[in-house]
Amino acid sequence: MSVFGVLLVVACVTSCTMGEMFTAMAELQAALYAEHDVAGAIKMYIKSEEARLNKLKRTAEELESHSSYALENPDRNIANPVDAFLFVKKFTLDWDRNVATLFEKNRTQQELLNRIESYRQALPTDEDLLGAVSALMRLQDTYKLDTARLAQGDINGIHSAELSADACFEIGRVNYVHEDYVHAETWMKQALRSLPGNPLSVSGFRAEILDYLSFTVYKVD
CATH class of the missing domain: 1.10.287 (Helix Hairpins)
Known part of the structure; x- marks a missing residue:
């Protein structure tokens, strides 16, 4: 399915204003x-x-x-x-x-x-980024989608682009900034799982993810 179709699926399960989701x-x-x-x-x-x-x-x-x-x-x-x-x-x-x-x-x-x-x-703005993440979280919660499968491009049977470690991290970071620590923890863990195999090439990025993750775990607990 095209990106337009995926976005329409997102729109169907959300009641977003234009400021919340860049899908019109x-x-x-x-x-x-x-x-x-x-x-x-x-x-x-x-x-x-x-x-x-x-x-x-x-x-x-x-x-x-x-x-x-x-x-x-x-x-x-x-x-x-x-x-x-x-x-x-x-x-x-x-x-x-x-x-x-x-x-x-x-x-x-x-x-x-x-x-x-x-x-x-x-072009999309930071406000649209927040709206896109919010809509994605609503979609995930509504259909109880597994984070790993969602990151792999499986939206309840609809195929979309895969999410890189960086994309997963940014989803987690947006949730973290807006104090949605449950989603932040889930997506930071997915960012760690999605890192490439060579630990030396991403050591700084891994440390940054772990910093966010440790604080989100603390907030959730």
Whole structure:
């Protein structure tokens, strides 16, 4: 089933306002269009950056080639007035026109950020995150869904995306912040179970989960 179908199942078992759950089809479709636009903006930025970096690379190669040649015999290669003029012109007029602008990376970055910010009006907010977690908890409680199976993408027989250790942790953290310690404990334990096999690669993350988990257990008991 598509993400739209899964969200509709969630909506059927909840009585959420828009602030609680980002499932209204109009808003969801607008967010998907915005996501597509963000991807397009990033790809345009990458294309622009690649062109800028390629031009910088050509400039560096030209400078290196010219200097290597000229340094073989400076008296012969740049001693006459014409060559001296062209050399000076390269690092004054030509530099300002053709090279200095290539270093204006921050300008293109800011243009990208401004464009993405304009799309954010249609994208989910922190309030929607809280609503999505609340709806997921209601769904779990209503159908008494096993946390592990839910994390594996099994919503009472409906298949959805699997939840990573990070996603499980964030569900637990949202519940923790809003003092729903029972759900917080359940999802922190699932986050631990979902960690990859190599303990060294996630030691810091594991410690963070255990910190939250120890406090939620204390609050539940």
